Amino acid sequence: MAVHGPAMTDVARLAGVSHQTVSRVLNGHPNVREQTRLRVRAAIAELGYRPNGAARALVTGRSQVIGVVAQNTTLYGPASLLAALEQTAAEEGFAVSVGSVRNLDHRSISAAVERHLSHRVAGIVVIAPVESAGEALERLPKDVPLVTVDGDPSRPVPLVTVDQVAGARAATQHLLDAGHRTVWHVSGPTDWFDSVGRIDGWRQALLAAGLDPPPPMPGDWSAASGYRCGQMLARMPEVTAVFTANDHLALGVLRALHEFGRRVPHEISVVGFDDVPEAAYFIPPLTTVRPDFDAVARASLQMLLSQIESGTGGALRQTVAPALVARESVAPPRH
Amino acid sequence: MAVHGPAMTDVARLAGVSHQTVSRVLNGHPNVREQTRLRVRAAIAELGYRPNGAARALVTGRSQVIGVVAQNTTLYGPASLLAALEQTAAEEGFAVSVGSVRNLDHRSISAAVERHLSHRVAGIVVIAPVESAGEALERLPKDVPLVTVDGDPSRPVPLVTVDQVAGARAATQHLLDAGHRTVWHVSGPTDWFDSVGRIDGWRQALLAAGLDPPPPMPGDWSAASGYRCGQMLARMPEVTAVFTANDHLALGVLRALHEFGRRVPHEISVVGFDDVPEAAYFIPPLTTVRPDFDAVARASLQMLLSQIESGTGGALRQTVAPALVARESVAPPRH
DNA sequence: GGCGTCTCTGTTAACGCTAACAAAAATTGG
DNA sequence: CCAATTTTTGTTAGCGTTAACAGAGACGCC
Numbered sequence: 001m002a003v004h005g006p007a008m009t010d011v012a013r014l015a016g017v018s019h020q021t022v023s024r025v026l027n028g029h030p031n032v033r034e035q036t037r038l039r040v041r042a043a044i045a046e047l048g049y050r051p052n053g054a055a056r057a058l059v060t061g062r063s064q065v066i067g068v069v070a071q072n073t074t075l076y077g078p079a080s081l082l083a084a085l086e087q088t089a090a091e092e093g094f095a096v097s098v099g100s101v102r103n104l105d106h107r108s109i110s111a112a113v114e115r116h117l118s119h120r121v122a123g124i125v126v127i128a129p130v131e132s133a134g135e136a137l138e139r140l141p142k143d144v145p146l147v148t149v150d151g152d153p154s155r156p157v158p159l160v161t162v163d164q165v166a167g168a169r170a171a172t173q174h175l176l177d178a179g180h181r182t183v184w185h186v187s188g189p190t191d192w193f194d195s196v197g198r199i200d201g202w203r204q205a206l207l208a209a210g211l212d213p214p215p216p217m218p219g220d221w222s223a224a225s226g227y228r229c230g231q232m233l234a235r236m237p238e239v240t241a242v243f244t245a246n247d248h249l250a251l252g253v254l255r256a257l258h259e260f261g262r263r264v265p266h267e268i269s270v271v272g273f274d275d276v277p278e279a280a281y282f283i284p285p286l287t288t289v290r291p292d293f294d295a296v297a298r299a300s301l302q303m304l305l306s307q308i309e310s311g312t313g314g315a316l317r318q319t320v321a322p323a324l325v326a327r328e329s330v331a332p333p334r335h
Numbered sequence: 336m337a338v339h340g341p342a343m344t345d346v347a348r349l350a351g352v353s354h355q356t357v358s359r360v361l362n363g364h365p366n367v368r369e370q371t372r373l374r375v376r377a378a379i380a381e382l383g384y385r386p387n388g389a390a391r392a393l394v395t396g397r398s399q400v401i402g403v404v405a406q407n408t409t410l411y412g413p414a415s416l417l418a419a420l421e422q423t424a425a426e427e428g429f430a431v432s433v434g435s436v437r438n439l440d441h442r443s444i445s446a447a448v449e450r451h452l453s454h455r456v457a458g459i460v461v462i463a464p465v466e467s468a469g470e471a472l473e474r475l476p477k478d479v480p481l482v483t484v485d486g487d488p489s490r491p492v493p494l495v496t497v498d499q500v501a502g503a504r505a506a507t508q509h510l511l512d513a514g515h516r517t518v519w520h521v522s523g524p525t526d527w528f529d530s531v532g533r534i535d536g537w538r539q540a541l542l543a544a545g546l547d548p549p550p551p552m553p554g555d556w557s558a559a560s561g562y563r564c565g566q567m568l569a570r571m572p573e574v575t576a577v578f579t580a581n582d583h584l585a586l587g588v589l590r591a592l593h594e595f596g597r598r599v600p601h602e603i604s605v606v607g608f609d610d611v612p613e614a615a616y617f618i619p620p621l622t623t624v625r626p627d628f629d630a631v632a633r634a635s636l637q638m639l640l641s642q643i644e645s646g647t648g649g650a651l652r653q654t655v656a657p658a659l660v661a662r663e664s665v666a667p668p669r670h
Numbered sequence: 671g672g673c674g675t676c677t678c679t680g681t682t683a684a685c686g687c688t689a690a691c692a693a694a695a696a697t698t699g700g
Numbered sequence: 701c702c703a704a705t706t707t708t709t710g711t712t713a714g715c716g717t718t719a720a721c722a723g724a725g726a727c728g729c730c
Contacts, residue, residue: 005476007686018710023688031708053454054392055686059715063389065432065454072418079414083407086435095454097400097432100421119388119400119430141340223616248613255616278583281558281590283618342716353680358718366678390716393685673729680723687715696707 006047015043026051057120065095066304067116070127071104075221076276077194077246077291078127081149084297085125092305097121104128109136117144123304125149129192145307147300150194153317158307160300160318162291164194167322168201171243171271171289174324176209178269179332180241185216186229186253188245198245198273219249226252233268234260240268240333247272247279250286254329258283265331275325285327295320341382350378361386392455400430401639402451405462406439410556411611412529412581412626413462416484419632420460427640432456439463444471452479458639460484464527480642482635485529488652493642495635495653497626499529502657503536506578506606506624509659511544513604514667515576520551521564521588523580533580533608554584561587568603569595575603575668582607582614585621589664593618600666610660620662630655 012019017036024032025040032040043049057063066089070078086096097119099112109128113136116124123145126137134152147158175183185202188195199216206213217232219225226249233239234257244250250272254264262268264284272279275290299318347354352371359367360375367375378384392398401424405413421431432454434447444463448471451459458480461472469487482493510518520537523530534551541548552567554560561584568574569592579585585607589599597603599619607614610625634653 009686019686020688020711021709024709027688031706033708036708050449050453052393052686054389054398055715056688057389057715058387058393058686058717059688061715063454073421074411074415074418076409080409082433083409083435086408086433087437090434090450095432095434095450097430098417098421099425099430100418102422114385115425115430118385119398223613227616248616251613252616255618255620258618278558278586278613281562281583281587283590283593285590344716354716355681355718356679359679362718368678371678387716390685391718393687393716394718396685671730674727675729676725676727678723678725680721682719682721684719685717689712689714691710691712693710694708696705698705699703700701 006049007052008049011040011043011047011049014047015039061120062122062308063120064093065097065119065121066301067097067099067113067119067121067124068127069099069101069109069112069116069124071101071129073098073100076248076274077293080293081127081297084293085301088294088297088301092301094122094301104130104133106132106136109133110139113137113140117141123147123308125300125304126151128152129194131191131193145304147304147307149296149300152193158303158316160296160303160320161197162194162296163319163321164197165201165204167273167289167291167324168198168243169205170201170322170324171273171287172202172205174287174326175241175243175269175271175330176205176211178241178330180269181333182206182211182214183241183243184214184233184239186219186226186233186242186244186249187216188249189220190218195245202243219245219252221246221248223248223252223255226250227256229253230256231260233257234262241270241330242268243271243273245273247274247276247282247286247288250279250288250329251282254282254284254286265329266334269330269333271330279325280327282329284329287327287330288325289322290325291322292320341384342387343384346375346378346382346384349382350374396455397457397643398455399428400432400454400456401636402432402434402448402454402456402459403462404434404436404444404447404451404459406436406464408433408435411583411609412628415628416462416632419629420636423629423632423636427636429457439465439468441467441471444468445474448472448475452476458482458643460635460639461486463487464529466526466528480639482639482642484631484635487528493638493651495631495638495655496532497529497631498654498656499532500536500539502608502624502626502659503533503578504540505536505657505659506608506622507537507540509622509661510576510578510604510606510665511540511546513576513665515604516668517541517546517549518576518578519549519568519574521554521561521568521577521579521584522551523584524555525553530580537578554580554587556581556583558583558587558590561585562591564588565591566595568592569597576605576665577603578606578608580608582609582611582617582621582623585614585623585664586617589617589619589621600664602669604665604668606665608657614660615662617664619664622662622665623660624657625660626657627655 101108128151230253272288279286436443463486565588607623614621
């Protein structure tokens, strides 16, 4: 099959120049006469010529593709990040190749990275929110541009993160400001850095207010686990404020509280994290923390591109601050 | 930078064979002595050799990459599909390159497809739920393996779809079976085939029951638009059953009904579509229709691979039936 | 034992592009 | 107007792989 399209030589012949001149036009090389440039462009248009990325990648050793390794791209956070990354990359002329992995263990990550490397991607973005992912990155070839998102802050790897701590602190403080005596927390899985950061921020806010943090209740990001925690919280009369590690957990909590007849926000206030598009339509509308995924994507890509261009593998670090979005799920406690 | 890794010739030298023999081992060519094969494999392992996809793509004219064009990969449906596609492709040794587009108009789609073509992808999957996307596909080079998902049923292009009509019919029938006299519908945007199919199925079920379908209320997939429609429905005393084109619309409707004090399911029953993971934790838990994204992904990929291998561009068609998931948002009407 | 027929391995030539160098053309200065 | 530059263009040689063909052994058969 496959009648192969025209190649550079075909364009060159039509324009009456050498293929190298065509290459120069394509790559925006300065020393080409304007008239020649136009002739070449015309020939390109006439033939519908499309440069062959594989050939270019072969000779330059780099493709115009960025590999992304992520776990569950169905979750709102990762999905948004991926979409934003793709948009930003496209603007820079890069394609994005996804390598999602079922588990964030060592082997899976390495395998995904390997796959990307054999396609000679220009760089790799790893959305690596868990501990075990970090190890896999340590033994990577050192000359591959790499950026991790929401990864391990303690590793010497270029990293872009949402400021989980600040976000959680803001959420907790918002509840304290409303007059609550303490704030309970439904956390994400504790091997995720995101969770750890959010627990930290929550704890910091309580300690700063001279309060003793109650034990966090561990969830797994799902509404189901939020529901289970909510069933416990509903039975504890002293609970008046809950901060959940994400909006889906909050949904589960809201549902459990509703079932137990505990009204939100009148009896119990709830704050989530992520600001999924639906959060404004929960019952009641959910106060939550909105991370700026676009900003994270831009920062990551910029960091990656500067590595690709300069060749230096500096261990930079960048943090994006999230914003509190106040809605109706928070109110002062009843006396 | 970039100390380039070992190439085939390096492996060959170490194993004491020609590079072509290495190539044969790599591609599973039959006529290689077992002993030689082992020597080569050992050399590959020792050097940490990784084949260069770009070189292979150059000489074969095809990469091991599948391009996916999708619109909003943040929505649950597309995101799930993308993830499933990636998983399936990985099992077959293919990488997936995403080209998401902001709008599903002609130009955007063509541009995304162009980008994929210049990377010489082996095939393209277009998640093309709207009318305008179809046109862009017509003028594609005929020799590129292509599969559309949820695309235009009237176009002669290989197509995999969720059976929207059957799903909507099942949802509507479920409400009728519960005793409702008619069923209202909050639809998706009417330029999406998904929406059209769901409207059709809903209408079919009503007509088959000898009922006159009320006018569908147009939404845009978002909870916000569901909320707006819900506000209207809440004020219409005759409404006892609503089928929404997706779960997020349903969430908005539930919220509006709640605000107006109309209880679900006692006064009004609601059925959604998609079975997002949170649907079971809505208030009340949402009865909905679950499309099998994995099955769609498998079917698409299989169709694409058979085109890639055989070179024939047959205009196949495959439909995946969704399943009704009954929860608590449906009850018989009060008399 | 010679000869065709397998099975295995090696040699050579692409694939389409960029980098490095070489040559030609245009420009400048005296 | 000629030499010395500078700009513009062309030529050649790979990049790492597969495909096509060629050669070398091993084997069976007459």
